[in-house]
Amino acid sequence: MKVVADLTQPLATPWRTTLDVSLGRQVPMVGRDIQTSGTALLKLERPTP
Numbered sequence: 001m002k003v004v005a006d007l008t009q010p011l012a013t014p015w016r017t018t019l020d021v022s023l024g025r026q027v028p029m030v031g032r033d034i035q036t037s038g039t040a041l042l043k044l045e046r047p048t049p
Helices: none
Strands: 002-006 016-026 035-045
Touching: none
Parallel strands: none
Antiparallel strands: 002 016, 016 035
16 A cells, blocks of 8 residues: 655645655465565655746
């Protein structure tokens, strides 16, 4: 699953803010060794004039 939210609209600044969240889950065919992983990345970008 991957969720990307553009937070530019609520902010009244020239910065473009993006939050990128990824979640992953691996379930093996045999056994109970379930692996879960996740990452989050917050990007702040200032547009060049």
